[in-house]
Amino acid sequence: MRRIGLLFIAVALLGSVLHYPFSVQAAPPIATHAEAAALIDVQSGRLLFSRQGDKTMRVASLTKIMTAIVAIDHGRLSDQVKVSKSAYGKEGSSIYLKLGEEMSLKHLLYGMMLRSGNDAATAIAEHVGGSIDGFAYLMNEKARMIGMANTSFKNPHGLDEPEHYSTANDMAKLTAYALRNPVFQEIVKTKVKKAPNPNEAWDYTWFNKNKMLNLYEGSDGVKTGYTKLARRCLVSSATRNGQQLAVVTLNDPDDWSDHAKLLDYGFKHFPLADLIQKGEHVPGTQYVAGLRFSYPMLANERSQITTKIELHDANSVHSRLGEAGKLHYLLNGKDIGDVPLFIEGSSRLRLPDRSTFSFNETRQGEMTWPEKWLYILQFVVRDLFMGRTT
Incomplete structure (x- = not known):
């Protein structure tokens, strides 16, 4: 049962990682x-x-x-x-x-x-x-x-x-x-x-x-x-x-x-430019940032940063866990990362910090879901028959 649980966790992580420009x-x-x-x-x-x-x-x-x-x-x-x-x-x-x-x-x-x-x-x-x-x-x-x-x-x-x-x-x-x-x-x-x-x-x-x-x-x-x-x-x-x-x-x-x-x-x-701090209020909204967001930029690129807010559906898992949505940061119109948004005072703000960036396949080399399943299944089988964790 533990290994089956690990399998579903691995699949969830594969589906949730961010894509950022390279x-x-x-x-x-x-x-x-x-x-x-x-x-x-x-x-x-x-x-x-x-x-x-x-x-x-x-x-x-x-x-x-x-x-x-x-x-x-x-x-x-x-x-x-x-x-x-x-x-x-x-x-x-x-x-x-x-x-x-x-x-x-x-x-x-x-x-x-x-x-x-x-x-x-x-x-x-x-x-x-x-x-x-x-x-x-x-x-x-x-x-x-x-x-x-x-x-x-x-x-x-x-x-x-x-x-x-x-x-x-x-x-x-x-x-x-x-x-x-x-x-x-x-x-x-x-x-x-x-x-x-x-x-x-x-x-x-x-x-x-x-x-x-x-x-x-x-x-x-x-x-x-x-x-x-x-x-x-x-x-x-x-x-x-x-x-x-x-x-x-x-x-x-x-x-x-x-x-x-x-x-x-x-x-x-x-150098790293701080764009928002954890707990900082997002202007024009009722939300605060759930994480600090920093990005390496040339001095003249700060003026090229824009933002957009993506709110979760009220019935989604994210909303039920207290996350209202995401604040996306864009450089020259390209998404460079995002931070979760919470209502001020949310208990979720007390959780340990994680990275705002994650690795993902490039668009050119993206794997299909059947390929991802086969990749994960390979290690589950190997764990079962060779007795090693992955």
């Missing part, structure tokens, strides 16, 4: 050394800068961002994962796992994200997805669910392979999605991690390869990447004044410098 607005020019680059505001998902952002390219170990979030979403962190023959000695960067060694999924995630261990990525994929192909299927379904329209994953580690590619814009959207997961956020901001080592008298000690954590004030993630064909790839993030930004560069020989420059650019030109 587009670049006019802004001052800036140059980088990257073949492709993107800058995104994590909370809103607004793309602040993009250069060749939709060009399909190799992304090397940036792939592991997707591997990590799929494992976190569909695995169990306390699981003990046994290292298979295919994971042991996997080529490329490694945390030097032994054949048959067992390590928790949580520690494998740290080894994969801090040291870019391809052996850890392979072990994670086989455990969570049943096989490399099975896990790649989960990766691609997750990509489709969050609107990565120009991405195809074939493996969990990012070693060069035909039909394994993404774009700067898609990787930016994935990073924004992943950074809103507290487990992922904690892993990627960690500079040094120790983990039990069953083969030696000392613990594993992993130092994060992401130099931005030490080079840039407020840096808090996320992943480096390199192959001979992809060249230098990097995703970084930083938080200042309550705003978190993320940068993606692909094939960038001067990535550390470019990331600092792009982060500075974003914080300077697109």
